[in-house]
Amino acid sequence: MVDPVFLLAVVGLVGGIVAAYFVFASFAFGAGYEPTPRRAVETMLAFAGVGPADTLYDLGAGTGAIVFRAARTYGARVVGVEVEPIRLAILRLRVRFGRSSDRITIRWGNLFDQDFREATVVTAFLWPGAMTRLRPKLEAELPNGARVVSHCHPVPGWTSERYERSTDVYLYRWPAARGGAAGTPGPTGGT
Numbered sequence: 286m287v288d289p290v291f292l293l294a295v296v297g298l299v300g301g302i303v304a305a306y307f308v309f310a311s312f313a314f315g316a317g318y319e320p321t322p323r324r325a326v327e328t329m330l331a332f333a334g335v336g337p338a339d340t341l342y343d344l345g346a347g348t349g350a351i352v353f354r355a356a357r358t359y360g361a362r363v364v365g366v367e368v369e370p371i372r373l374a375i376l377r378l379r380v381r382f383g384r385s386s387d388r389i390t391i392r393w394g395n396l397f398d399q400d401f402r403e404a405t406v407v408t409a410f411l412w413p414g415a416m417t418r419l420r421p422k423l424e425a426e427l428p429n430g431a432r433v434v435s436h437c438h439p440v441p442g443w444t445s446e447r448y449e450r451s452t453d454v455y456l457y458r459w460p461a462a463r464g465g466a467a468g469t470p471g472p473t474g475g476t
């Protein structure tokens with residue numbers, strides 16, 4: 286007979302390891318897991334003026350807070366990139382059994398290995414180091430007129446066209462963001 290206290294401790298330990306893995310495993314790639322808050326998602330999609338003509342890349346798609354809203358409510362074609370396998374499985378299940386699956390593509394991999402040349406909108410909720418690494422890639426690959434919306438962390442050295450403090454959302458338009466010429470100047474986020 287197994288001691289129930291021992292059993293409980295083992296279950297607690299395994300649960301803790303799984304939870305820690307789920308949140309922290311992707312740190313080394315650019316961000317841990319935290320879903321974008323609903324209000325921030327709405328601001329990001331509204332700031333970018335997302336619509337059916339758009340191809341939106343969500344960089345680090347998590348479990349799909351942005352992916353599904355952009356495809357279902359705003360009618361965009363969405364590419365969600367996610368590196369962590371458990372979140373990837375959840376995303377794929379949600380696409381398989383949910384609405385608007387024909388407009389959603391989920392890619393398993395590192396966002397830094399993706400090609401952004403067909404993106405008209407890029408959304409990100411990543412850590413500052415990842416935003417720094419992302420910038421030269423965006424500058425090399427984004428088509429003119431593409432919008433970049435970021436929650437929490439700015440693109441270093443770019444000038445935002447809009448910034449909402451309450452949701453911590455930055456909007457950039459390429460290539461104006463690089464020269465700081467578009468719209469009402471917002472925070473640059475350093476260099």
Ligand SMILES: C[S@@+](CC[C@H](N)C(=O)[O-])C[C@H]1O[C@@H](n2cnc3c(N)ncnc32)[C@H](O)[C@@H]1O
Nearest residue numbers: 311314315316320321345346347350368395396
């Ligand atoms: C803060 S969460 C945001 C999730 C999602 N965008 C949302 O709105 O709910 C960041 C996500 O990016 C993923 N991620 C971090 N670095 C990545 C990388 N280099 N390539 C792909 N995904 C990455 C993490 O696994 C995590 O799911």
